Amino acid sequence: MTTLPGQATAAVDGPSPADPLELAxxxxxxxxxxxxxxxxxxxxxxxxxxxxxxxxxxxxxxxRLHFHTDTRSRKAAELAAAPRACVTIVWPEAARQLVVTGDVAPVTDREARLAYSARTRYLQVLAWVNDTDLAAETAAARRQRWAAFDAERGERPLEPPTTWGGYAVTPRRMLFWRGATDGPSNRLAYERRSDGSWRLEAWPG
Known part of the structure; x- marks a missing residue:
């Protein structure tokens, strides 16, 4: 079995924990x-x-699973109208897939700032310049605007733009898929009950 860097060797074909957050x-x-x-x-x-x-x-x-985006984005408008989402993470090299469905809520400003500081310089700059106006420009104009931003800011640390925001997904359903080359794949399907406990079912892969 392939182990991902920094992760334990938890498999869906071994003992299944009662709490899917442990497996996550x-x-x-x-x-x-x-x-x-x-x-x-x-x-x-x-x-x-x-x-x-x-x-x-x-x-x-x-x-919860956290992600960040521009608060002017289409996804931000959709989450404001219906604060529910599904996220899918795939590890092809380990034959794993995790699908999480749940309720979404904004994170605190402090958490969003910490997440911004953990981003690479490229992604920090992207959060500043990658807007609707830039998307309508030619490739050359986009590179020129990027270079102008870099030249203006230099190597100084960047603060997040006012349009930077974060969200967190609280799971209601979690599906853990595990593939195999010597047998059938399978899924563990966890559903959160109204009392906060989890119902577990084994699904075909």
Missing amino acids: AAWLPADGSAPGPTMTLSTIGLDGYPSARTVLLSRFDGQ
Whole structure:
């Protein structure tokens, strides 16, 4: 079995914990480490159709999955209208997939600032310049604006723009998929009950 860097060797074909957050903690990077893997964030579009895009998992705090974005974005408007989402994280090299469906709430300003400071310089600059006006420019104009921002700010540490914001997903359903080359794949499906406990079912892969 392939083990991901910094993660325990928890498999869905071994003993299944009663609490899926324990298994998530074994699969996801430890809280406080660098931003985690990319994940597909699916929201309910303003037109009623599903809406999906790729974002970074900023952190998993043991209870919630955090991500950050521009508060002027389409996803921010969709979450304001319907604060529910699904995130999908795939590790092809380890034949694993985690799908989390739940309720979404904004994080504190302090948490959002800490997440910004943990971003690479490239992603910090991107948060400043990557807006609707820039998207409409030619490739050459986009590079020119990027270079102008870099020249103006130099190597000084960047503060997050006022449009920087964060969200956290509190899971209601968690699906852990594990593939195999010598047998069938399978999934563990956890559903949160009204009392906060979890119901577990084994699903075919």
